[in-house]
Amino acid sequence: MRRVFLLLVAASIPCFAAGEWVRLATPNFEIYTSAGEKKGRAAILHFEQVREFFLKASPVKNLSDVPVRLIDFGSDAEYRRYGLTAASVAYYVPGAARDFIVMDEARLSDFGTATHEYFHLVVRHSGLRLPVWLNEGWADVYSSLRPMKGGAAIGDLIPGRVAELSNAKWLDFDTLTSVTQASPIYNESDRVGIFYAESWAFAHMLYLSPDYADNFGRFVTALNSGKNTDEACRIAWGKSGEQVFADLEAYFKRKRLVGRIYETRLTKEELEPVVEPVSDFDARVGLAELLAATHKREEAREAFEKLDAEQPGSPGVARSLGYLALQDQDRASAMRYFEQAFAHGETDARMCFALAMLERDASQKPDLVLAALERAIKSRPGYTEAGINLGLTKILQRDYAGGIAALVAISSVTPAAAPTVYCNLTYAHIETGELAAARQDLETCRKYAKAQTDIARASQMARIIDARSKPAAGVQPGEKLRAVTGTAQNLECPSGLSGPARLHILAGGQAVMFDLPEPAAVELTRGPSAPADAGFELRCGPLRPVPVTVEYAPPLSGSASTGILRRIEF
Numbered sequence: 044m045r046r047v048f049l050l051l052v053a054a055s056i057p058c059f060a061a062g063e064w065v066r067l068a069t070p071n072f073e074i075y076t077s078a079g080e081k082k083g084r085a086a087i088l089h090f091e092q093v094r095e096f097f098l099k100a101s102p103v104k105n106l107s108d109v110p111v112r113l114i115d116f117g118s119d120a121e122y123r124r125y126g127l128t129a130a131s132v133a134y135y136v137p138g139a140a141r142d143f144i145v146m147d148e149a150r151l152s153d154f155g156t157a158t159h160e161y162f163h164l165v166v167r168h169s170g171l172r173l174p175v176w177l178n179e180g181w182a183d184v185y186s187s188l189r190p191m192k193g194g195a196a197i198g199d200l201i202p203g204r205v206a207e208l209s210n211a212k213w214l215d216f217d218t219l220t221s222v223t224q225a226s227p228i229y230n231e232s233d234r235v236g237i238f239y240a241e242s243w244a245f246a247h248m249l250y251l252s253p254d255y256a257d258n259f260g261r262f263v264t265a266l267n268s269g270k271n272t273d274e275a276c277r278i279a280w281g282k283s284g285e286q287v288f289a290d291l292e293a294y295f296k297r298k299r300l301v302g303r304i305y306e307t308r309l310t311k312e313e314l315e316p317v318v319e320p321v322s323d324f325d326a327r328v329g330l331a332e333l334l335a336a337t338h339k340r341e342e343a344r345e346a347f348e349k350l351d352a353e354q355p356g357s358p359g360v361a362r363s364l365g366y367l368a369l370q371d372q373d374r375a376s377a378m379r380y381f382e383q384a385f386a387h388g389e390t391d392a393r394m395c396f397a398l399a400m401l402e403r404d405a406s407q408k409p410d411l412v413l414a415a416l417e418r419a420i421k422s423r424p425g426y427t428e429a430g431i432n433l434g435l436t437k438i439l440q441r442d443y444a445g446g447i448a449a450l451v452a453i454s455s456v457t458p459a460a461a462p463t464v465y466c467n468l469t470y471a472h473i474e475t476g477e478l479a480a481a482r483q484d485l486e487t488c489r490k491y492a493k494a495q496t497d498i499a500r501a502s503q504m505a506r507i508i509d510a511r512s513k514p515a516a517g518v519q520p521g522e523k524l525r526a527v528t529g530t531a532q533n534l535e536c537p538s539g540l541s542g543p544a545r546l547h548i549l550a551g552g553q554a555v556m557f558d559l560p561e562p563a564a565v566e567l568t569r570g571p572s573a574p575a576d577a578g579f580e581l582r583c584g585p586l587r588p589v590p591v592t593v594e595y596a597p598p599l600s601g602s603a604s605t606g607i608l609r610r611i612e613f
Contacts, residue, residue: 067316069509070313072091074114088309090158110140112143119149125337126145126147140566144164160182162186172266174272177272183204187200195304202239244291299457328357331350334346344367357387362391365381385414390419431450444471447472462493469485469488472484476518527595530550530588533584534581557593570612589613595607
């Protein structure tokens with residue numbers, strides 16, 4: 044029954060012919076194709092299976108959370124206008140709003156080359172630092188990925204690489220592993236063929252053969268940490284690079300290299316892409332975005348300006364013009380275009396984040412900063428950088444509970460981001476009176492803090508936590524602070540045991556008094572508009588009549604004061 048049902052559903056979907064632009068979308072990819080719906084389905088399902096394979100079988104797990112758009116040109120003439128080189132049949136290029144994998148359907152015999160490019164996309168977003176030979180050789184190994192019923196096979200021989208290895212003189216280990224993208228060997232010299240062939244064979248052996256596969260992850264980790272190939276071989280297998288390389292000749296001579304089959308299971312949503320026609324306008328927007336990604340910026344700008352004249356206010360066009368302005372360092376124009384796109388409902392996470400940072404740096408519209416960050420996270424759940432900045436912005440706005448909620452929602456905090464996240468969580472928990480949570484976050488903050496500013500701030504917060512832990516400070520978990528602005532007047536200090544010190548300020552023409560039971564528990568901070576040399580000290584007696592903003596907690600029972608002093612901004 045299930046098979047009949049699927050056939051009926053498929054029959055009800057309109058079929059788009061080659062030459063018309065069609066969009067197919069799954070949870071992880073979208074494809075714009077002019078090669079026809081059938082070929083578009085084959086391509087997008089192949090990449091869903093490739094992605095699933097990466098998640099199951101690859102030591103590289105950090106797949107891109109940036110939208111990936113596949114563009115499949117139905118004719119060679121279409122492709123050539125947007126191709127990078129005359130020889131290429133597929134390529135990967137990062138764009139401002141999304142990543143692109145572009146294919147020439149007319150010359151693409153299978154998806155191997157495009158899979159090779161997808162590997163480069165994954166490596167780029169994983170942050171892995173790999174030598175050129177492994178980056179290219181490992182990508183070639185993945186290019187052999189072959190979908191099978193219920194899974195995928197990897198490791199098939201690549202005839203062209205085998206022929207090159209059989210007929211050409213091999214590069215030695217040192218030459219192969221020292222090639223860079225600037226080397227003549229890598230750039231269309233007469234040795235580029237053997238470089239790629241050896242890189243493929245070497246990566247194949249290390250990744251798939253029983254003698255090396257188990258420690259391949261350790262090898263990659265060593266390379267990523269900055270070790271050269273010889274050092275990484277010694278770390279992973281206890282053998283020199285030359286010794287490992289010597290095994291390659293014997294491995295290759297067998298002509299029956301080791302392959303593997305992995306089970307992959309796609310969800311219903313991944314198996315059944317949404318199909319829709321693409322209007323001429325939207326197709327031109329997508330192709331203009333590709334022009335911008337391939338550094339044909341003037342062509343892209345001209346195309347976008349024509350599109351903007353046709354449909355003023357189009358969010359996709361405004362977003363793209365904003366990205367072009369940003370590349371020209373024209374931040375004011377970029378912010379204006381992004382604001383226009385945002386107002387018309389643009390949900391692109393990268394753009395929303397860029398808009399938030401532009402508004403923040405211009406010290407304008409804090410509400411728009413928060414709204415843009417929240418939309419970025421809604422559009423791309425798990426957007427770490429947006430989550431961190433949302434938390435920090437809320438804390439700067441004195442919304443401590445909101446800041447805590449945003450920061451604890453971040454699923455994965457890198458060591459580089461940890462001081463920022465945990466030092467600010469410490470501070471926010473101090474301000475809400477959650478001192479146990481503040482101590483716990485402070486430990487993590489100190490563990491990762493390396494910069495002197497972070498270390499000094501952690502020490503300052505430790506002193507405040509200790510002071511506010513004393514009963515005299517009157518801290519209550521979950522306390523909500525209030526604020527009042529006025530002019531400092533004097534600090535009334537008790538004699539003997541007559542009670543706490545009290546700060547007097549003049550606010551709105553009235554005297555306002557605050558309890559100061561524990562001076563070390565009060566945070567003193569310079570305001571954003573205060574001169575760099577501005578100072579303020581809490582000394583008994585008359586105070587300098589400077590403007591101050593006082594944050595305070597509810598008063599202790601029986602106190603005649605307005606509240607308990609927590610923070611003074613001067």
